[in-house]
Amino acid sequence: MKGYMEKILLVDLSSGGMGIQDVEDRIYEDFLGGIGLGAWALSKMIPKGADPLGPDNVLGFVAGILTGTGAMMTGRWLAVCKSPLTGGWGEANCGGNFANAIKKSGVDGIFFRGRAERPVYLFVGPDGPELRDASDFWGMDAVEAEEALLKAHAGAKSPRAAVIGTAGEKLSLISGITNDGGRIAARSGVGAVMGSKNLKGVVLAGNQTVAPWDPKTIREESKAFAEKINKAQVPGILGHLTPIVGRVMAASPHTAPTDGMLAAAMLKKWGTSVNNHLGLVNGDNPVKNWLSYGDKDFNTRKAWAMGPVRMNRNQVKKYHCSACPVGCGGICDIRRESGGRFTHTHKPEYETANAFGALLLNRDGDSIYVINELLNRAGMDSISAGAAVAFAIELFEEGFLDHKDTGGLDLKWGNHRDIIRLVEKMIAREGIGDLLADGVKKAAERLGDKALDRAVLCGGQEPGMHDPRKDPMLGVLFSADPAPGKHTVGGNYIYTSLHLWEFCTWAPRLTKERLDEDYIPNDKQALKSVAMSCYKMLLDGAGGCYYCMMIGCNHWNPVPLLNAATGWERSMDEYMVAGRRINTLRQLFNLREGIDPRENFMHCRMNRAFEAGPIKGRSVALEEMVSLHWKHYGWDPETGKPTRETLEELGLMEYLQ
């Protein structure tokens, strides 16, 4: 009756042993569910120095406290592990319908250790968990494997599956875990960890009930939120006008609070593709492997093929994650675009469209659809894959790679045909594709110093497709988050719609202010980035969607929902302490694994001021801003190590190693 199940499932793939472990209330009180539960469990279970692709690593599938309770926007789940990409804390988040199935299995998380001798999958039905032979499914792409597994369990009640594709099987360090036909928990190399364990999939068909403490309040809150979303509409013509919106945004010297419900209306209509053209114009979208900006090398007036109208033109069906009234997803018919190779693909997300669009100077919209489906089926992260292709093109254009190295591919900016071929090689691990399939860092290490200079990374991970010169808080969070380079961490613009200051006593209030102030390293900006980070941890502990942050807690407030789910009577300030505790534990995990937090700072290219364009002259005072961010977290401002006082205050001393 607390929203959470008070149990986790432990699976030892080496021995085949499985067991349910009870989890005390105090763990949920301290760490919530989802990412916090994962951080607690992995800190306990993974031995220091474990090989990320070895049997000692632990891969967790976790759901948040609110997931399955009926609370809106909570259909997210996370894969957590030690990342083979960064060597530190790893996590990847995904929507769809899989998250609820974790809770219906009677647990808040499923944790795998060891390595199976042969390919297996986990099935959890009403009678409990069992490991089954997956030999027949090994070698299938992610969409085929999920379909086949669900067909094999068609007699079960509402089975849901998460699987790896061939990229995870081949231990690509930029592979993820997919569900719902190619939606992907993409980041941190979680698919490679699953592949290293010979675990092809997880099929969940439990029948447990998720019982919140106060279902009436959850129903009422959710109904009110859904009514707001249903009412929120924007005119279709706006889809054609997003470049103008972008120009206005770029021209404004001020920032001010915004109403996230209007952003929700745009997401509802076009999905994340709404930012494709708009962000290109206002300086948000990285261009030409972060070397350029829109209009310099990528004519924004000719970028309609990337815009929301074009990206939605093929949509034949909209879809929603479970418990989501927004429904930013869609299925597109791509028979023509793929030459009959594929019938459908998920509507490409903004990240994919930019990573294979402006980042590569590619304005062929058809190729984005094809690449999207190739990567979804392989189970490969489109952000990291696009970054790896951009890296290779830059090396080719500068003469460090030649046709012999590329297997005949003419890797020039915007050559979409050979970009597709390179993606196919990466998926198959053929030739240069094998080099790039482990991400930019590994490829650069193998290619030498000149390549290392061009490896645009945060720590070991390829950064998301948003330019920190446009949003300095994003630069801080790209660099300071223990899973570096993740774009779903918030930033200054998200802060304008989050309205956290209305609920958290220490989150700085935003009024109309000069944009320049966002770039000044001071206590106020640091408190904003700390508040953003703590709130994100709270959200991931609750199981909420990232777009709850964009919509704002004036519309979607986790406090009454969490209190109604658990029976607790906490304030936002108290939940923010839980967020701070979770993030501090993630930081401790990295320190334990020998990660120097300063090595996660974003690549200097991402911070080099442009001489013209929409973010002309902008750069982030990264050293000072991250130092202040750490200080306000209660971490050493020079080293990023949580202080003893902070660990004692948060009750984390037992995790210090």
Add this chain to the structure above:
Amino acid sequence: MNIRVRVYCPSFCDYTSIDDSGHMELPAGATLSELLSRLGLSFLMRRILVVHVNGSKAPLRTVLKDGDTVSVLSGMYGG
């Protein structure tokens, strides 16, 4: 008697009549068009911009009530 309305608007608007908590005071019976005019938006801009009252599209002649929320589309970010 005056009414208080919560206002979200782009940063290029005139904020002089919006207080630090994001509210604007208006005389009772004021319309949406009058509020937008106080934000410095021309007649043309008032007709072009996406404006919601309490989460729904509303005509410019809408008479505002105490406690209403007026939102003008500012932009978009993320994905």
